[in-house]
Amino acid sequence: MRTIFFILQKEFLQIFRNRAMLPIIFVVPVVQLLVLSFAANYEIKNLSVDIVDQDNSTWSRQLRDKLLASGYFSLNRQTFNPKEAYKDLEANKADLVLTIPRHFERDLVRENEVKLQMLVNAINGSKAGLANGYATSIINSFNRQIRLDWLAMDEDNAPEHIAVSSRYWFNPDMNYKFFMVPGILVVLVTLIGAFLSGMNIVKEKEMGTIEQLNVTPIRKHHFIIGKLLPFWIIALFELSFGLVVGKLVFNIPIVGSIGYVFLFAAIYLVVMLGMGLLVSTFTETQQQSMFITWFFMIIFILMSGLFTPVESMPGWAQQLTLINPIAYFVKVIRMVMLKGSGWADIRYYLGMMLVFAVVINSIAVWNYRKTV
Amino acid sequence: MNNYAIVTKDLTKRFGDFIATDAITFEVQQGEIFGFLGANGAGKTTAMRMLCGLLKPSSGEAKIAGFDVYTQTEKVKKSIGYMSQKFSLYEDLTVKENIRFYGGIYGLGNQQIKDKTHALLQQLNMEKEAGHLVSSLPLGWKQKLSFSIAVLHDPSIVFLDEPTGGVDPITRRQFWDLIYEAADRGVTIFVTTHYMDEAEYCNRISIMVDGKIKALDTPQKLKEQFNADSMNDVFLQLARAKS
Amino acid sequence: MRQFIVFVRKEFYHIFRDKRTLLILFGMPVVLIVLFGFAITNEIHHVQIAVLDNARDTYSQQMIRKMTSSGYFTVKQNLRSADEIEVAFHKGDIKLVVVIPDHFGDKFYHQKKAPVQLLADASDPNTGTTVINYATAIIGQYQQEMTGKLELPLTINTEVRMEYNPSLKGVFLFVPGVMTLILMLVSAMMTSITITREKELGTMEILLVSPLRPVLIIAGKVVPYIALSFIIACIILVMGFFIFGMPIKGNLLLLLGECGLFGLTALSLGILISSVTNSQQTAMMISMMGLLLPTILLSGFVFPVESMPRPLQIFSNIIPAKWFIIILKDVMLKGAGLRQILLPTVILGGMTLFFLVLSVRNFKTRLS
Numbered sequence: 001m002r003t004i005f006f007i008l009q010k011e012f013l014q015i016f017r018n019r020a021m022l023p024i025i026f027v028v029p030v031v032q033l034l035v036l037s038f039a040a041n042y043e044i045k046n047l048s049v050d051i052v053d054q055d056n057s058t059w060s061r062q063l064r065d066k067l068l069a070s071g072y073f074s075l076n077r078q079t080f081n082p083k084e085a086y087k088d089l090e091a092n093k094a095d096l097v098l099t100i101p102r103h104f105e106r107d108l109v110r111e112n113e114v115k116l117q118m119l120v121n122a123i124n125g126s127k128a129g130l131a132n133g134y135a136t137s138i139i140n141s142f143n144r145q146i147r148l149d150w151l152a153m154d155e156d157n158a159p160e161h162i163a164v165s166s167r168y169w170f171n172p173d174m175n176y177k178f179f180m181v182p183g184i185l186v187v188l189v190t191l192i193g194a195f196l197s198g199m200n201i202v203k204e205k206e207m208g209t210i211e212q213l214n215v216t217p218i219r220k221h222h223f224i225i226g227k228l229l230p231f232w233i234i235a236l237f238e239l240s241f242g243l244v245v246g247k248l249v250f251n252i253p254i255v256g257s258i259g260y261v262f263l264f265a266a267i268y269l270v271v272m273l274g275m276g277l278l279v280s281t282f283t284e285t286q287q288q289s290m291f292i293t294w295f296f297m298i299i300f301i302l303m304s305g306l307f308t309p310v311e312s313m314p315g316w317a318q319q320l321t322l323i324n325p326i327a328y329f330v331k332v333i334r335m336v337m338l339k340g341s342g343w344a345d346i347r348y349y350l351g352m353m354l355v356f357a358v359v360i361n362s363i364a365v366w367n368y369r370k371t372v
Numbered sequence: 373m374n375n376y377a378i379v380t381k382d383l384t385k386r387f388g389d390f391i392a393t394d395a396i397t398f399e400v401q402q403g404e405i406f407g408f409l410g411a412n413g414a415g416k417t418t419a420m421r422m423l424c425g426l427l428k429p430s431s432g433e434a435k436i437a438g439f440d441v442y443t444q445t446e447k448v449k450k451s452i453g454y455m456s457q458k459f460s461l462y463e464d465l466t467v468k469e470n471i472r473f474y475g476g477i478y479g480l481g482n483q484q485i486k487d488k489t490h491a492l493l494q495q496l497n498m499e500k501e502a503g504h505l506v507s508s509l510p511l512g513w514k515q516k517l518s519f520s521i522a523v524l525h526d527p528s529i530v531f532l533d534e535p536t537g538g539v540d541p542i543t544r545r546q547f548w549d550l551i552y553e554a555a556d557r558g559v560t561i562f563v564t565t566h567y568m569d570e571a572e573y574c575n576r577i578s579i580m581v582d583g584k585i586k587a588l589d590t591p592q593k594l595k596e597q598f599n600a601d602s603m604n605d606v607f608l609q610l611a612r613a614k615s
Numbered sequence: 616m617r618q619f620i621v622f623v624r625k626e627f628y629h630i631f632r633d634k635r636t637l638l639i640l641f642g643m644p645v646v647l648i649v650l651f652g653f654a655i656t657n658e659i660h661h662v663q664i665a666v667l668d669n670a671r672d673t674y675s676q677q678m679i680r681k682m683t684s685s686g687y688f689t690v691k692q693n694l695r696s697a698d699e700i701e702v703a704f705h706k707g708d709i710k711l712v713v714v715i716p717d718h719f720g721d722k723f724y725h726q727k728k729a730p731v732q733l734l735a736d737a738s739d740p741n742t743g744t745t746v747i748n749y750a751t752a753i754i755g756q757y758q759q760e761m762t763g764k765l766e767l768p769l770t771i772n773t774e775v776r777m778e779y780n781p782s783l784k785g786v787f788l789f790v791p792g793v794m795t796l797i798l799m800l801v802s803a804m805m806t807s808i809t810i811t812r813e814k815e816l817g818t819m820e821i822l823l824v825s826p827l828r829p830v831l832i833i834a835g836k837v838v839p840y841i842a843l844s845f846i847i848a849c850i851i852l853v854m855g856f857f858i859f860g861m862p863i864k865g866n867l868l869l870l871l872g873e874c875g876l877f878g879l880t881a882l883s884l885g886i887l888i889s890s891v892t893n894s895q896q897t898a899m900m901i902s903m904m905g906l907l908l909p910t911i912l913l914s915g916f917v918f919p920v921e922s923m924p925r926p927l928q929i930f931s932n933i934i935p936a937k938w939f940i941i942i943l944k945d946v947m948l949k950g951a952g953l954r955q956i957l958l959p960t961v962i963l964g965g966m967t968l969f970f971l972v973l974s975v976r977n978f979k980t981r982l983s
Contacts, residue, residue, distance in 0.1 A: 006472070006473055014464050017464050017465075020897060032908070035913075036912060038923060038927055039913055039918050089778060091955075092941075112769060112770060115773075116772070118775045118776070119776050123787055127919055129745075130741070130745070133748045137751075139771060139773055160723055160724060161727070162731050162755075162758045163729065163731070164733060164750075164751050165732055167735070168740075170704070176740050179738055207458075208458040209458075211456050212456055215454040216474070216477050216478065217449040218477055287895065288635045288636060291639045299646060302654075307655070307917065308656055309739060309742050311662055311710070312657055314653055314654060317654040334738055335707045339705055339707075340705065345705045
């Protein structure tokens, strides 16, 4: 038992003496957190729109103003010439081109129906979808308004309708950072847990000191604990550090109990460290260890629901999510921090984490015993 | 109860079809300096690793300090010291920190570690370097430090795997002074080496060729047996005999 | 010349014998494309919703059925009271709660107004918005059905055309991104690692005293990786084309030429990194943090640059990847010719020269 203490002592000394390590632990996560949080923004605003107004009537102008007043769109160019606008689309100067045909107002009254044309730069599919959604809903709202005005009716005498009111729970300001920052914290903590731990063990392999240790009476599991425990501690520290930064810089909400987040993180890290350990049993050099870990981490992170919702994935991908620990933590941290979910809600996920931890560490330790 | 430090009987290690160590049988007395010689690839390192408990033999018997290598590996490890080719001190830890680490690993108490550190530094004349990183030490000093740490916990046997590579003859001679000093205290020394002049320093030596022990005796008797002037000649005769 | 070829051959041996790294190099793009092509998307389908149906008449049930038959929603839970709403959200899977008032049909036909509430989990604001939009649209259609074929006056119809990517395929954005990433990874990172590894092992000095000129040594180290990255880039293009129908509207030769140019840019970055450090680990870290991460985050590959705050937008201009992605997108999806992409091409060329000059300078000072 005492041997673990000596191993820990040595590990901490080595970690903090390593000049490259200190910035990696302290500076890089902060930079990542800040940059990533600001960059990872799927909010669509400042879409630039070209308006081809060939009618120049009251209604066409009202429609234009309504679009621009929404905050989603900013006007790039207003013109009579659709060819000019199309060139803007091609040159990436405009995301959207709305063409209001001649006699727009006149035809609307006389024929009761008129057609607008909207061209959307759809290279970025989801951005185009959202842009389309916003524009269409503004046009529809405009349509409703002029209809009511025309028929000189107020809301109460309108024809039968379903009055849909919508409310956004848990994030009424629609702040995308509230959604992303907790997820990014998960990534930070994961990187330390999986990467650094594995590389650390492989380093001893590369240097040859592992042989020396194998001759000593150190039990292998003592050695493993001694090697992994420092990173468990450092990662949890990172989490607290990241939470403080998140609170100070982004004012992220912490609706639920932060204790649950740490409890989950503690077990989650054991899983991640186990993965790092497992990879270290397969690799001989630090480069290999880093590559392989990176490979798996990228896949897990992309499929975790951090950037795109798990619900949007096809069936097979959603099944894979069931064995993706990162997905669990991302979900739980968002649930607890943004919605205030409690013990009853997270205990299933916590249980799964425990299972993962046991399974993966058993495999890793077993393999370590055999090969190292 | 015999006082043999090491006893092996038909100790064999196979890797697939390749027989690295072929039924070697020998004994080492407690307190002996035993040289384990052989060309590269002759099976020395494999044999040594089996004796240290690093490798499980394919067949045969071996007892280290009275403990069986198959069933009592933990006890074996507690009774031996080991110094590998790469010296395996932590370059990014200081001299003192290395001593403390290995001392603690072998179960020495805090006060013990303190006392031994003091004694060790004095003996090696490294008091000034106590707080320096091992990476800053010259090679000869690292070797001596490695050895001292290997015997820190007073094992009854210490295994040395080519401990003196890469230093000048004078430094090697100083290293062997340390070995003698430990042997005088009753520690059994099991050492492998390439340097034939070091073979002369041992009480007895064995020479391995292609996994088998082809010679085992005192250096003097071997020279007589092979009618050679130096251990080098003995070795060459044996090495050529196989081809 | 012959010595050069011998040297290049040795480098190829190194690469092909490290099976693990090779596996990752070839496997990574394939996996990324599959993921991005099939799994990474923002489109919604089968979103789990809960319904608090206070009316439970034919109309409310029909409306719910219309929502589920659209494929966008499935009802996971039927709530019995408003108290259950928060609990349902807390459980984590429900994204939308539809609250239908009592006497729904009655209110619609006789009181002319039936208020329906949509409560969305806006933790993910985009999903929240999309879900509300879709639900509102479906409810609007149902309203149309309830009122019968009443024609409303003054109807504005909007015809929407999605340009360059009519089916809104996400992959069109990601194939260029993955190509950029892989070129960066192989050309820059691996090059920096291989040069520093030679330095670490000490074999660099041996090479330097050989009759091979230093410039040829660097070139020899680098040639295999150029070849490798080119092959992988082609694999990605082929996959994108055949599996996902990614078009190559522009000139293929121009495209390959630009890939070559960017490969050189990445290479010069790798050489630059290896000129400032002697340790593999440091080279790795710099490549990861200083190259790959900014490439992924700030080049417009995953997150649109326009949504970022100004300082980051300005910063993204010095990332070569950003310009390469623009070139790729314009050539492949819009069929742009050299004239249209002249600016980014020149910028990339300039960057390459800059990095190379800097590296040469660094090497010279180190050796002396």
